Amino acid sequence: MKVKSFLSKGKNIPYEFIEEVKRIVGEKYVSEDERDLISYSVDYWLYGVYKTQFGEIPAIPSAVVSPKNTEEVQKVVKLANKYHVQITPFGGGSGVLGAAIPFNGSIILNIQRMNKFISLDEISQVAAFESGIIGTNLEKELNYRGYSSGNIPQSISCSTVGGWVSTRAAGQFSTKYGKIEDMVLGLTAVLPDGEILYIKPVSRKSTGPSIKHLFLGSEGTMGIITEVYLSVHKTPEKVIKNCFAFDSVETALDMVRKIVQTDAKPAVVRIFDKDETERYFGVVSKRGKYQQAFGIAGKILTGKVSPKVLNILTESKNKISFEGMEKLVGKVAVIFISEGDEDFVLLEDRVINKIAEKYNGISIGEKPVDIWLSKRFDVHLGPTILRNGGIVDTVEVVSLFKDAPALYKDIIESMSSVKGAVSISGHYSHFYPESACLYITFAGFPKDQLKYYEDTWTAAMETTLRHNGSISHHHGIGFLRKPFMKKELGIAGEKLMKDVISVVDKNHIFNPGKLVGGKDEKTVK
Structure with a gap:
């Protein structure tokens, strides 16, 4: 496994794109400042941390864009399609496998402004949150009302609920409460073409293959998750x-x-x-x-x-x-x-x-x-x-x-x-x-x-x-584990995953170079 040959530097993106994005989210929420670009150039992947601390940045984003809601995300994504600009979503930056590294000079779409508690249905025990809320704040909102999500990962203070969904995360209390896929009832996401997808929060349905599960573990390749509906439970007696x-x-x-x-x-x-x-x-x-x-x-x-x-x-x-x-x-x-x-x-x-x-x-x-x-x-x-x-x-x-x-x-x-x-x-x-x-x-x-x-x-x-095991339980794939996905999924399985991503993201806009190899993999150098 050779990581060095896959690292990339930032590239110039159209001036018009940046100016139009500023009009969408506000000038103060679009940064091309070198300090911000460096801050958002790595997650907690050890290789990236190692290179950065010695003055070598694995991959530089072209800009950091911080929308405040689903509608602004939608407008930015449509604009990215128009100008052929790639997008890497960024939550809390706690990932340990390079999933948030902005290859190909993609822009960082920082979801941390979308951090609100939306609602709690106490009859059904369902809570809704914006995807950028940090885990500790999510738990505080629920605990204050006498509830908990049951998802307590080690990274709870620096990870987001959107990140949990994107990596199929698991918390320390999972043997009783399940993993994130057991908790997510519904979600809202912006698809690669800019359309908004809403998956209603119900426990189960028999309406064809589960679209919801396309997003669980997709690591930003299928869409930008903006809202999440979770099953919650009362704090223990x-x-x-x-x-x-x-x-x-x-x-x-x-x-x-x-x-x-x-x-x-x-x-x-x-x-x-x-x-x-x-x-x-x-x-x-x-x-x-x-x-x-x-x-x-x-x-x-x-x-x-x-x-x-x-x-x-x-x-x-x-x-x-x-x-x-x-x-x-x-x-x-x-x-x-x-x-x-x-x-x-x-x-x-x-x-x-x-x-x-x-x-x-x-x-x-x-x-x-x-x-x-x-x-x-x-x-x-x-x-x-x-x-x-x-x-x-x-x-x-x-x-x-x-x-x-x-x-x-x-x-x-x-x-x-x-x-x-x-x-x-x-x-x-x-x-x-x-x-x-x-x-x-x-x-x-x-x-x-x-x-x-x-x-x-x-x-x-x-x-x-x-030993017939699976190469990842709850940290995901990112960039580091990608070379082993063919053996993990088999030739047919890897091809199917590539095909699904290519159909959903025809213009190869979202999170290049991650999960499995795609059309743009050869450009990630």
Whole structure:
């Protein structure tokens, strides 16, 4: 996988286009300022972040346009067709795969002004939002009224509901509440030809293939989502937290499988392998103070960066200590959160305890769950390690339960074998009666950072495919995973997806160079 050859620089677009766009959205909402162009040139894709921090911008947009509503988006899109200007939509910029990189000098269509709570139907429990609302603000609006979306991704403070839909996102409470495709009842979108599409919010219909699902995971290639209708639920009456320790990932996986194949639907189920258990809960045997204070991060940094940086990173964290901590040493931790109606939650908790006991799980109590809740949005280490010569990133894949143990073993081995690897660890965080999502964190201090990065991603993708897994569970495809889509979908599947995109977007206006190869792929250099 070679990323460098696909990066592009900005290009000049017609002066008349910019002037007409200014009349549509207002002059202050169209920027060609270099600082804005650089700010919107990358999302959170590690490659883009890496290049940018060393003064190399992967792809420069021609302008940043910020409309305030569906009608303004429609007018801008029609104008883009007239002048043959390509558009890359930009939500919160939290994507980690390059989906928001503005290839071919496309303009950025920034949806952050479209950030309003529209309505709440309390009888039907359906809420409507503009697509640019940030996740934390969406939850605040609902929580104030006694409701929640149930979609709480790690990126909730910097991702938008439109972005959730576009990438088929999943939150940390997904085992009970489902993923974004289970929550979206309807939406409004502007199509590539400028027409407005409205999909009415109902739970299900039998009116041909689902048009709604064309937009779930489309990553801005099918249209610009401007409004979203979500199924919401009341805030829980009762919450019970639990943690158990097991000897192996395989045992923990089988135990969780037994639980999710009953009627139990805990909101949170997470299996941490032994390295991740150290990382989150600070449990160690004889690994030294940095590892004890920092888990995996200590292992990455010890001996790899200056003592000054080590002190900054380790002394900023308090040593974790709690009753029963020693029971997690050398173990695999599994945490549960059950929430909802009190009677159902109490029953679910009994089911969890009964099955965990059958698998010889050691009960730890709720303290590890509280620790995870306090740290679950913490992603500050990535840029710090990057600046000090290292690489750290995450990969999420999904497989059937029958394939999960072998996939876990082989993906850890294949990623660890890449030259420069320091630490590879994993956890499971999304479950179905049939499947489990494996989330890998990898880190290294190689001589060639980008080669290590590319080789490690390739190892992860190819190993997943060998075990009949899917190459992405909830982060999407973007640019990084695109080379693996032919193997993922098959030749016929990839062709079908290309054909659908080409029919919907005849002028190749929307988000060039993403998802699957298209007519304009050769121009993305």
